[in-house]
Amino acid sequence: QVQLVESGGGLVQAGGSLRLSCAASGRTFSSYSMGWFRHAPGKEREFVSAISRTGLNTYYADSVKGRFNISRDNAKNTVYLQMNSLKPEDTAVYYCATPRSTGVVSYRPQAYTYWGQGTQVTVSS
Numbered sequence: 001q002v003q004l005v006e007s008g009g010g011l012v013q014a015g016g017s018l019r020l021s022c023a024a025s026g027r028t029f030s031s032y033s034m035g036w037f038r039h040a041p042g043k044e045r046e047f048v049s050a051i052s053r054t055g056l057n058t059y060y061a062d063s064v065k066g067r068f069n070i071s072r073d074n075a076k077n078t079v080y081l082q083m084n085s086l087k088p089e090d091t092a093v094y095y096c097a098t099p100r101s102t103g104v105v106s107y108r109p110q111a112y113t114y115w116g117q118g119t120q121v122t123v124s125s
Contacts, residue, residue, distance in 0.1 A: 003026050006095065006118060009119030009121045012124070013124050018083045018121060020080065020083065020094055022036075022081075023078050032053055032101075032102055033053050033104060035049065035097045036070065037097060039093050043092075046063075048060070048068065048081070050105050051070045055072045059107065064083075067085045068081060069084075079096060081094070083121070091123050094121050095118045096115075097113075099114075100113035
């Protein structure tokens, strides 16, 4: 069974940084893409970033481009989201996710089958 466990969230002042981690287990991590999404109160779940299975291709929402960086360590079965220059509007629960099938990399949450429990990121002004 695929399990995803996020960590690294917390409270940070605007302009600060956080690094989220997502540890995966239950299948061959390096065979699947990974994505990060976020969900703020009163808003729909939002795509943040995605990374191909090899890590060679990365994708970002316009709202985080230039501030966030996604990476993965296939030897550690872990994907990271480095978040810099954080803004209050980045406040949300952040989730990592992975699709059922190989070769899928998407900004659509419907393309992802397995989800972590989420980690809260709060940015104060």
